[in-house]
Amino acid sequence: MTVLPGSHTDLPRDDVQGRARRRLFINADDFGLTDGVTAGIAEALTAGVVGATTAMVCPDGAVERIRRWGQAFAGRVGLHLQLTGSAPCLPPEELPTLVGADGRFPRKKVAVVDVNPDEVRREWRAQYQRFLETGLVPSHLDAHHHIHKRPEVFGVFVELAREWGLPARALSDDMRRAMDVAGVAHADVCVTRFFGEDLTTAKLLSLVDAAFAALGGEGVVEIMCHPGKSDAALAAISTYADAREEELAVLAEPGLAKALAGLGVTVIGPDGLDPTAFGANAQD
Numbered sequence: 001m002t003v004l005p006g007s008h009t010d011l012p013r014d015d016v017q018g019r020a021r022r023r024l025f026i027n028a029d030d031f032g033l034t035d036g037v038t039a040g041i042a043e044a045l046t047a048g049v050v051g052a053t054t055a056m057v058c059p060d061g062a063v064e065r066i067r068r069w070g071q072a073f074a075g076r077v078g079l080h081l082q083l084t085g086s087a088p089c090l091p092p093e094e095l096p097t098l099v100g101a102d103g104r105f106p107r108k109k110v111a112v113v114d115v116n117p118d119e120v121r122r123e124w125r126a127q128y129q130r131f132l133e134t135g136l137v138p139s140h141l142d143a144h145h146h147i148h149k150r151p152e153v154f155g156v157f158v159e160l161a162r163e164w165g166l167p168a169r170a171l172s173d174d175m176r177r178a179m180d181v182a183g184v185a186h187a188d189v190c191v192t193r194f195f196g197e198d199l200t201t202a203k204l205l206s207l208v209d210a211a212f213a214a215l216g217g218e219g220v221v222e223i224m225c226h227p228g229k230s231d232a233a234l235a236a237i238s239t240y241a242d243a244r245e246e247e248l249a250v251l252a253e254p255g256l257a258k259a260l261a262g263l264g265v266t267v268i269g270p271d272g273l274d275p276t277a278f279g280a281n282a283q284d
Contacts, residue, residue, distance in 0.1 A: 021264075024260065024265045025272060031070065032059060033062070033228075034065075038069050038228075040227050041228060044251045047252040051272075054078040054142050055070065057089065057127050058086035067134050075270070078139045081147070083115070083143075084108065087104045109145040109146070120156045139271070141166045149175070161182070162183060167186060186273060187220040187273055188220045189215060189220075192224045208223065211223075220272070228245070230245055
């Protein structure tokens, strides 16, 4: 038995093949967004129940933040691909269908329309290369504002996940089937409802229990979360600010590890999204 790298919890990670039947992957989105968000996610990762984070590299100062806070969590920091909310990595003139007159991505995903998949591919490759400038290698893949759900970009997302050999976030049965065909590892279900209101330990445990019940009692469940510390920089760019502190309070709560263990849950990192990593088909 070992614990997740960089964590201080005594919640075990079960590395024995075939024994972890209820695997829980809690991922914190938006690492690198602001100092407060990044510091808060680092605190959640250190507490140990949050298995990983995904980092965005487009915001001003993001690479420096990832370098500063991310080194302790090598192997637990993935790439949070963007088509919204920041300036792109590539020159704006190379991305006419992705940026507005100001040379930036739209703030909201509803404004992402009629995009050129080749522009998406080139921009996301550039984001991957910028991530490498942090000194880390991404461990898994997802996308800001779930933009990879869009049919016109989903194919590019799967293509790159396969090329980079990364597990990725799937948000529907159709997405999971497409990833299976491409050989891209993913959780059996991704729960996105720990967000907004009623951010309590009881709600989180209820979501976890219900997700495993829907899978017949066992499998791999991903929980998306957004812990962080609210700061002025965050308030200037996001309406989701104070709630991040509420999420952090729940996810860093000392008793959460014991409560999850009581549900028979094994916390995993990104490597646990690979079904072969835990011998999913092995018999006890």
